[in-house]
Amino acid sequence: MPAEDEYQGRYLAHQRRKAAVLAQILAERHSGRRFADRPVGDGDLEPLLDAAARAPSSCARRGVAARVVRGRDATALLGGLLVGGVGWIHRAPAVVLLVADPVAYKAGDEVRFMPYLDAGVMAQDLMLAAAAAGMASCFVNPAVREPNRDFFTARFCAGGLFCGAVAVGWPWEES
Structure with missing residues (x-):
């Protein structure tokens, strides 16, 4: 050699x-479900959203988009709609919804599973970018209570397929 x-x-x-x-x-x-009372600005989210956008996807489709939800009223509403966010998601300064375009997943019945796989990879990259930035994050599963699904879809997904969310904020520091 x-x-x-x-x-x-x-x-x-x-x-x-x-x-x-x-x-x-x-x-x-x-996973961090407690967040400091400190806003998360656009500049704070930019590297996280860039990491999610660059995440590998099946057949390089890029069929899942990240949609940011902010504000106490909107995150409290998510807390009432998302099964996985009960009791804590309203404290997140930002929640990134991962929403797939079903048209991107055409082969057979792949729309039943491929968008969720792509969203999972996006979520992982987003959460690693959050950790690198010193932020806390937690994945929220895509379960929406049955009576609220139509309302949730109309309010947050606009025809897309909800594949999960990532709550993001600065870590809570105990005094």
Whole structure:
């Protein structure tokens, strides 16, 4: 095996540093359902939404979009509609809804599962970006109470297929 030149050595050291940073982010990543009373601005969300938009998707369709919901009234409404958000989601400064365009999933009955897989990858990338930014996040499953489904879809999804959500905010710090 040939000896490593100085350029290759720097490159390999850089790769090891990147791997260490990713390993640290993965180790620190956890679900946070308590958030500080600190707003999440557009600039705070931008790298998270960029990470979600760049996430791999089935057949490179990019059939799932991220829609940001903010404001106490809107997040409280989500808390009443989403089974997984009961009792806590209203405290999130921002909730990113993952909404699929069913037209993007045409082969057979793949609309039953592929949008959820794509949304899961998006959610994971978004949550890793949140951890890298020092933010807390938590995935919210796509279950909506049966009597509220039509209202939820009309209010938040506009013809799309709701595939889950990620609540995002600055971490709660106990005094």
